Amino acid sequence: MLKFDFSNTLKENVTGGIKREEINSYENKINDILSLIDKERPGFVNIVFNRKWIDSVLDIKDFVHSFENLVVVGIGGSALGNIALQNTLRPSDWNYRSKEERNGFLRVFVIDNVDPDFVASVLDRIDIRKTLFNVISKSGSTAEAMANYLIIRGLLESYGLKPNKHIIFTTDPEKGVLRKIATSENIRTLDIPPEVGGRFSVLTCVGLVSAMAAGIDIEELYDGARTAYNRTIKESLWNNPGALIALIHYLHYLNGRNISVMMAYSNKLYYLADWYRQLWAESLGKAYSKDGKLINVGQTPVKALGAVDQHSQIQLYNEGPDDKIITFLKTEKFERDIKIPHVHNEESLNYLQGKYLSQLLNSELSGTESALAKNGRPSLKVIFPEINEFHVGEFFMYYELATAIAGELFNVNPYDQPGVELGKKITYALMGRPGFEKFNMKQDNQNG
Numbered sequence: 337m338l339k340f341d342f343s344n345t346l347k348e349n350v351t352g353g354i355k356r357e358e359i360n361s362y363e364n365k366i367n368d369i370l371s372l373i374d375k376e377r378p379g380f381v382n383i384v385f386n387r388k389w390i391d392s393v394l395d396i397k398d399f400v401h402s403f404e405n406l407v408v409v410g411i412g413g414s415a416l417g418n419i420a421l422q423n424t425l426r427p428s429d430w431n432y433r434s435k436e437e438r439n440g441f442l443r444v445f446v447i448d449n450v451d452p453d454f455v456a457s458v459l460d461r462i463d464i465r466k467t468l469f470n471v472i473s474k475s476g477s478t479a480e481a482m483a484n485y486l487i488i489r490g491l492l493e494s495y496g497l498k499p500n501k502h503i504i505f506t507t508d509p510e511k512g513v514l515r516k517i518a519t520s521e522n523i524r525t526l527d528i529p530p531e532v533g534g535r536f537s538v539l540t541c542v543g544l545v546s547a548m549a550a551g552i553d554i555e556e557l558y559d560g561a562r563t564a565y566n567r568t569i570k571e572s573l574w575n576n577p578g579a580l581i582a583l584i585h586y587l588h589y590l591n592g593r594n595i596s597v598m599m600a601y602s603n604k605l606y607y608l609a610d611w612y613r614q615l616w617a618e619s620l621g622k623a624y625s626k627d628g629k630l631i632n633v634g635q636t637p638v639k640a641l642g643a644v645d646q647h648s649q650i651q652l653y654n655e656g657p658d659d660k661i662i663t664f665l666k667t668e669k670f671e672r673d674i675k676i677p678h679v680h681n682e683e684s685l686n687y688l689q690g691k692y693l694s695q696l697l698n699s700e701l702s703g704t705e706s707a708l709a710k711n712g713r714p715s716l717k718v719i720f721p722e723i724n725e726f727h728v729g730e731f732f733m734y735y736e737l738a739t740a741i742a743g744e745l746f747n748v749n750p751y752d753q754p755g756v757e758l759g760k761k762i763t764y765a766l767m768g769r770p771g772f773e774k775f776n777m778k779q780d781n782q783n784g
C-alpha cells in the first residue's frame with residue numbers, strides 16, 4: 337500500500353504547521369463529507385466497482401494488438417491520464433524499443449497540443465499503416481482534438497486507408513459529433529460515462545485503452561483504486577490519507593499557502609504531478625461557491641522534479657514567500673539502479689563512490705525536506721514502495737477523493753469548469769464556428 341507522512345505539516349514539527357487540535361476540530365465535518373461521498377458515489381468512484389469498463393476495453397484487445405502504434409488524440413483530461421500512465425508505468429525509452437523488447441505491446445504516443453511542429457514530429461515518426469488512432473473527446477467538440485482528428489483522418493485517406501480500420505472514438509455514449517460520425521461510418525467507439533468529467537476519467541476507457549495497449553495491468557490499477565476508496569471511506573481521520581490530503585491543504589490555504597507544489601523525486605512519478613496539476617487547478621479554482629457567492633478560491637498547483645529543481649526552485653521554496661505547501665513523491669524502489677563506480681582516489685569524491693544513484697536521490701529528498709522544515713515550511717510525503725499499477729491506481733483514487741473532499745471544504749463544485757468552457761467558446765468564435773458569434777471578444781472590443 338502507498339504510505340503517507342504528514343508529520344511535517346504539523347505545528348509540533350514545523351513552525352508553520354497546523355495544530356493537531358485544529359485538524360481534530362474538522363473530524364465531524366470530514367465524516368459528514370465522507371458519508372455523503374459514499375452515499376452519492378461520484379462517477380469516478382462507481383467506475384472502479386463495475387467491470388463493465390475493463391470488459392469493454394478487453395473486447396477490443398485483439399483489434400488493438402493487431403497494430404504497432406497507438407496514437408491518442410485528445411487534450412486536457414482526455415490526454416493527461418494517458419500521459420501519466422505511460423510515463424509512470426513504462427520505461428522512458430518505451431517508444432524507442434523494438435517490438436521484441438516491448439514484448440509485442442504497442443508504442444503509445446499522445447497528441448494533445450495543436451502545435452504544428454509537435455504534431456508533425458509525432459506523425460513523421462510512425463508508420464501510419466501500422467497505427468491505430470484513439471480520438472478521445474467527451475464533448476466530441478473540443479477544437480484541438482477535432483483539428484488533430486481531421487489531420488489524421490486526412491492522412492489516412494491520403495494513404496488510401498479506411499478510417500474505420502484505423503480509428504476508434506472514445507466519447508459520450510450519445511452526444512457529440514464523434515458519436516454521429518461513428519454511427520454513420522461504423523467506427524468502433526468506447527463510452528465515457530457522462531457523469532465522469534475529463535480530469536476524473538483516467539480509469540475509464542479514456543486511460544484504459546492506451547494502458548492495455550502498452551501492457552499495463554489494468555486490473556491492478558482498479559484493485560489499487562478500490563483499496564484507496566475503501567480505506568478513505570472506512571478509516572478514521574488520522575489514518576485516512578485522502579481526507580488528510582484535502583484537509584491539510586485546505587487549512588494551509590486558509591493560512592495563506594495558496595500554492596501547492598508536488599515535487600517528485602523520480603522522473604516517472606513526475607508525470608503524476610502533471611496529472612495532479614490539472615485535477616487540483618481545474619476542480620478547485622472557482623469564482624463562485626455552491627450557493628452562488630463570489631469567492632474566487634483555489635490553490636495553484638505547481639509541479640517540480642527532484643533533484644533537478646533543487647537547483648532551480650528550492651531557494652524560493654525555502655526562503656521566499658511562505659505561500660506554499662509541498663508534497664514530495666518518493667519511491668523506495670527504482671526499477672533499475674546504478675552503482676557509482678570507484679574510479680578516483682580522490683577524497684572529495686569518495687563519499688559518492690560505491691554508493692547507488694537511488695541512495696543519492698532519496699538523500700536529496702530527505703535533505704530538501706529537512707531544510708524546508710527548519711525554515712518552518714510545511715511538506716508532506718507520498719511514498720511508493722515501488723512504482724507499479726496497484727500503487728498508481730491508489731494514487732489516482734486518493735487524489736480524486738481528496739479533490740472531491742476539498743471541493744466540499746472550499747464549498748465549490750469540483751466537477752465543473754466554466755472558465756475552461758468559456759475559453760473553448762471564444763476559440764470557436766474566433767475560428768468562425770457558427771452559433772458562437774456572441775463569444776467573439778475581439779469583435780466586442782473593436783465595437784468599443
Ligand code: PA5
Binds near residue numbers: 474
Ligand atoms: O477536465 C476537463 O473537463 C477538461 O480538461 C477536458 O478534459 C478537456 O477540456 C477536453 O474535453 P473533451 O474531452 O470534451 O474534448
